[in-house]
């Protein structure tokens with residue numbers, strides 16, 4: 363397996379810590395002297411640049427949130443004069459003002475570098491044709507993939523989004539080998555291929571890199587079956603840099619974070635305490651090389667967990683699990699944090715059921731109760747009470763051991779649970795009413 | 796001699812059984828026998844109907860979980876000793892009975908049986924000169 367930057371991606375973890383600490387010191391110093399917002403916050407906390415010597419000191423610093431970016435709209439958190447900024451991207455502001463990010467020439471180089479790692483991680487090289495169907499424009503997806511593709515010397519086809527019929531034609535005519543888009547668009551393309559009666563053998567596609575929205579293992583299987591490609595999960599967010607923050611390698615046991623540029627932490631979203639390795643919580647990033655918009659302890663709201671052991675691909679960079687959802691979705695049941703996606707992953711591992719479920723939280727006599735309704739799958743239904751009862755018991759036992767919470771499982775008839783194309787309703791929390 | 800019984804998964808909530816019966820009724824599918832097995836949360840409705848294949852399709856289109864299960868059916872005089880004889884023959888073979896139900900028809904009774912080895916049960920019951928009912932006859936009852 364190819365590795366783009368062996369020096370950093372396979373670096374001994376002790377040595378890496380040295381690099382990270384040095385870069386963190388420089389970043390903290392830069393934001394302290396160049397961004398009034400950070401200086402004020404640090405002074406309020408009684409901190410100066412010298413307070414942060416190594417990554418072990420990071421926890422002393424205050425968090426940054428999306429709201430902080432909005433409050434300083436558009437350029438208030440930039441750490442360089444505008445004359446140094448060579449590019450600006452912005453996220454769509456669906457829930458308020460958009461967030462604006464700025465890049466210096468070095469930032470663009472860093473971005474290209476981490477995207478080159480991402481694409482190499484997914485098995486791409488200079489011989490590949492990369493069909494980029496991420497949107498080009500204010501959104502970081504298109505240009506991020508584009509620069510990374512050029513950096514590794516692949517042939518980049520900047521198709522951008524829309525006009526699916528034409529996309530399908532180009533996939534065939536150019537013989538693209540790699541598809542880059544959102545996972546939902548990949549399924550859309552798969553359908554369009556079917557409608558256009560294009561045979562799979564007319565395509566040279568072998569792999570896809572998908573991200574920019576949460577997607578389940580179920581969706582991955584569907585994409586892999588329908589397009590007959592390997593579906594690689596990539597992760598990024600524009601505030602941190604865009605795509606390229608982390609990527610799955612071909613081992614597919616987590617996404618390698620380019621942690622020589624983006625230092626990750628996992629925190630409890632309620633207590634804000636840093637959690638130990640392996641615990642699920644909210645992902646927080648500190649950018650340690652960025653110039654235009656350095657971010658200190660930026661709360662992503664994405665839920666995942668980290669593992670630091672060396673990967674079979676040879677990389678030593680920490681791996682994050684496929685994102686489990688958003689911290690806003692977190693439920694607290696009898697003091698235990700629960701994410702609906704944890705329930706889903708338990709169900710996905712059981713072949714007897716489809717992950718069609720509804721989680722109902724209630725409070726009876728001041729005690730939280732948890733109930734799960736799961737649909738009985740026709741393929742498994744065989745007319746025996748003992749078999750159904752056994753299944754119910756098995757689901758309950760598997761969930762209780764994974765979640766560490768008592769749960770009552772009930773079997774329900776198919777399609778009694780609401781189903782929709784986008785986000786199905788998975789949780790009813792009656793405690794709020 | 797193999798009978799296709801219609802098995803339907805039901806949540807224990809009011810109205811679902813009615814919906815099944817109304818659906819079959821509106822399709823002119825007749826019900827010869829019916830039994831319900833249940834726990835506090837869910838149940839299985841088992842039925843012998845005039846057209847099991849069509850009944851399955853109709854119920855499926857109404858979002859029910861349905862399956863056809865192979866059972867056997869015996870016609871015997873309405874006396875407990877005949878029922879006992881049937882059960883004894885099967886237990887002697889270690890052919891376990893998963894469930895059974897019956898209904899009477901004049902002087903006689905119709906026994907429905909689900910056991911672990913259907914073929915073997917049919918052979919043994921025939922050897923003991925018990926009267927097995929053909930599917931086509933049972934559906935018409």
Ligand SMILES: [Zn+2]
Pocket residue numbers: 611612613614618673674675676677
């Ligand atoms: Zn790896």
